[in-house]
Amino acid sequence: xxxxxxxxxxxxxxxxxxxxxxxxxxxxxxxxxxxxxxxxxxxxxxxxxxxxxxxxxxxxxxxxxxxxxxxxxxxxxxxxxxxxxxxxxxxxxxxxxxxxxxxxxxxxxxxxxxxxxxxxxxxxxxx
Numbered sequence: 011x012x013x014x015x016x017x018x019x020x021x022x023x024x025x026x027x028x029x030x031x032x033x034x035x036x037x038x039x040x041x042x043x044x045x046x047x048x049x050x051x052x053x054x055x056x057x058x059x060x061x062x063x064x065x066x067x068x069x070x071x072x073x074x075x076x077x078x079x080x081x082x083x084x085x086x087x088x089x090x091x092x093x094x095x096x097x098x099x100x101x102x103x104x105x106x107x108x109x110x111x112x113x114x115x116x117x118x119x120x121x122x123x124x125x126x127x128x129x130x131x132x133x134x135x136x137x
Contacts, residue, residue, distance in 0.1 A: 033078040040085055049088055057084040101126060 028034040044054060061084040066072055089095045105125035113119045 028078075029075075030078075033081075036078050036081045036085070040081060043085075043089075048094070049092065053088060054084070057088040060084070061087065 028037065040054065043049065044051065049057075058080060061080045062070075062072075065076065065080060070076055086095065086100055090097065090100075105121055106119070108125045109119050109121050
């Protein structure tokens with residue numbers, strides 16, 4: 011693979027690179043789309059930097075636990091700018107997450123009209 015240095019994993023680390031499986035999936039999606047030429051390294055770096063800066067401005071303490079949330083947000087932003095996915099995809103994802111959050115374990119998740127009207131759910135775990 012011919013990846014830019016900033017895409018390479020932390021080889022030789024003793025601790026896990028990813029705290030949760032979804033973080034590894036987010037990383038793999040970003041790398042895969044880059045390898046396919048969907049966006050350039052510069053476009054990705056700009057999108058991620060913009061997301062992180064916005065989060066810090068909004069009070070994110072930047073202790074590392076939200077880093078891959080920023081990856082997902084940056085990916086959504088970048089793909090939307092390129093006409094891939096977009097606001098409607100994010101709207102459905104957020105509605106589903108709200109419904110899942112209120113549903114007791116083992117019960118079916120049911121979407122309600124109000125799930126689509128609520129503000130975005132940026133703190134939701136993207137698992």
